[in-house]
Amino acid sequence: MPTIEDVAKAAGVSASTVSYVLSGKRSISGPTRKRVEQAIADLGYRPHAGARALASSRTNVIGLMVPLRAGVDVSVVMQFVTGVVTRARGADHDVLLLTQDDTGGLERVAAGSMVDAIIVMDVEADDPRVPVLRGLRQPTVLIGLPHDPAGLSCVDLDFEAAGRLAAGHLADAGHREVALVGPPPAVLARHTSYADRVIRGWSATCSARGVAGVVEACETTPDGARRAVDAVLERAPGTTGFFVHNEQALPHVLGRLAERGLASAAGAPVVALCPTAVATAQAVPLTSIDIPGEVIGGVAVDMVLAGLDGERPAETRLLAPVLVERGGATTP
Amino acid sequence: MPTIEDVAKAAGVSASTVSYVLSGKRSISGPTRKRVEQAIADLGYRPHAGARALASSRTNVIGLMVPLRAGVDVSVVMQFVTGVVTRARGADHDVLLLTQDDTGGLERVAAGSMVDAIIVMDVEADDPRVPVLRGLRQPTVLIGLPHDPAGLSCVDLDFEAAGRLAAGHLADAGHREVALVGPPPAVLARHTSYADRVIRGWSATCSARGVAGVVEACETTPDGARRAVDAVLERAPGTTGFFVHNEQALPHVLGRLAERGLASAAGAPVVALCPTAVATAQAVPLTSIDIPGEVIGGVAVDMVLAGLDGERPAETRLLAPVLVERGGATTP
DNA sequence: ATGAAAGCGCTAACAT
C-alpha cells in the first residue's frame, strides 16, 4: 500500500501538501494540485483510516445501534437504517453496526474512539442507554423520544400527533366508538417510545372528542390479529372505526374485519400508521399515516454530524404526521 | 481520555508492559498484572482503535456488504446480518455496514484499511464485485455462490440440493406434475445466486424422476401470488404439488391454492423453502426446508477470520438442506 | 519478567 510519503515523492512535493490537497484546508496552486492528483491516481493511494483517526481525532464513522427486539418489524427498521447509511455516505461517513442492546457496546466504540458520533434506535421510555449516552464525548442522536431526553438530541415522527390525528379523523367521520389495534404486547411491555406516544395522543383526542377509544395490543400472527379484533368487539361491541399501528398484523386485521362484516372489498373503516408502501400493498385501499423511516434516518445523521463541529444545544425534532386518505369506507 | 502511558504511570510500569498485559503476548508476573489491571479499571482506560490499527495493522472490524435490492425479503436478510454481527462480537470484532451495491465501497474500506476482512451478501451469478474482491488483500467470504468462485471462499445453504430435495419429496409423494413458485422476477432477472441454484436442482431432479416441473416467478404481493398460482394452473392444469421459494408471497400462495381447491385447512401439497419461523407462522402446517440465515452468517465470520492468520486456500462450504415434514396433505 | 525506543501513516501547527 502506498503511503502519503510515496505520493509526495512521486509528485515532487512534501507530504503535508498531499494532505492539504486531500483535505482542501489550504489553497494549492493549479499545477501542484494536478501533479498530486495524478500521483494519487497513478499509485492508487488511499489514506490509512487508522493513521488519519489518530492524527485528526476523526474516524468518519458513525455508530448505529439497532437493537433487534421481539415484536419489531425488521423491514421498517431497515428503512431507518437505509436512511442513516445513505445520508452518512453522502457526508463521507461510514456506519458501524451495533445490534446488541447493551450499554457496553456504546462505551466500547465511544471510548475506543471508533466512531465520531452515535445514533441509537428503538428507544424506550426509560431507556438504560440514555444515561450512558449523556456521558459520552461524541455527539448522539436518539431516534425516538425517551421519558427524559434532557441533554440529548432526538428525532422521530411525532407519534403522539399521529395518535391525535387518527383519532380526530375517525371522530370527524362520525365514529363514536373506536379502537387502536396496536403493536405486540412485548413492544408495549417495554414501553417502546413510539408505542407509548401513539397511545397517549390517541387517548387524549378520544377523550377530548368524547368518543370511546379502546386500546388493544396485537400479536403479529394471523391468529393474533383475529384475537385482537375479536377482543375489541367483545369489550366494545359498538366499535366501528379502527386505528392500526402494527405493520405485520395489518393484513390480518383487515381480513378479520371483513369476516366480521366491518369491512368490504371496497374499503375499511381503518386508519393505518405504517410506511406508505405497506399501506398501499394491502388488498383494499387504505387511509394511512406514513412512517417516513428513511427521512428520519437521514435527519438523524444531519443532526449528529452538526454536533461534530462546535458544541450545540440538544434539540428534539418531531416530524409532523401526514394523513393520506385512500378512499375506503371510513364512515360508520 | 487516558492513554496507555497514563495507565503505565499509574501502575508504575512501562507502556509496553501495559500493552502486553492487554494482548497476553508475553508472560507477566502476577503482581504486575494485578497493578496494571487495577490502573486500567481505575482510569477507565480503552485503547484508541485508530492508534492500535496503525501500529498493528489490525482494525478488529469486519466489513459487511448487504445490498438492499428489490425483491429481497429484508427480514431474511437480517437473519444473516444478525448471525454475522453476533459471531463477530464473539470474536471481538465489530461490523462496518455497507449497503450500497458498489464496488467502490469495497475498495474504499479495504484500501483504506478500515476493515480486516470482508463478507459480501446477495451474490449474483456473474457478480461485478467478484473480480474486485479477488484483488483485495483482506480475506473475503461470499454468502452465496457466483458462477466462477475461483480464488474466493463462499458459504451458503446448498440451494441446488434444496431444489433437488423438494422435487424428490414431491415425486416420492406421488405427484406427477409439480411447480416451483419462485422469487420475484427482479431477483430472477439479475440471476441472484440462490435463485438460480434452486431452479437448477429442481429442474434436474424433476427430469430425472420423470415429473413435469414448471417454474414460475412470483411477485410478493397478494395479487402477484394469485397470478403466479393461476399462471401455473393455466400452463399445467394437472399440477398437484408445489414448491414455494418466496417468503413474502408464501401466505398468499397458500391462500390461492385453497381458493382453487388444491389445499385445505388441514394442509397443502406444498414444500416451502424459507426460514423455519416463516414456515411455522403460516395458517396451515407446512413442510419446509429451512434457510438457516444466522448459522450461515456465523460460519461466514468463522471462515473470514480464519483467513486472517496465514494465507489459506479458498473454500466453498454448502450446508446440506434439511426437509422437515409438518403434516399437511402432501400427497396428490 | 520488564523497559527503551523505533516506528505505523497521517494532520496541523509553525515556519518561510
Place this chain on the structure above:
DNA sequence: ATGTTAGCGCTTTCAT
C-alpha cells in the same frame, strides 16, 4: 503557496 516537524497512541522489536 509550500516545506518542516512534532506529535497522535499504540505495538513490537531489541535489550537487559
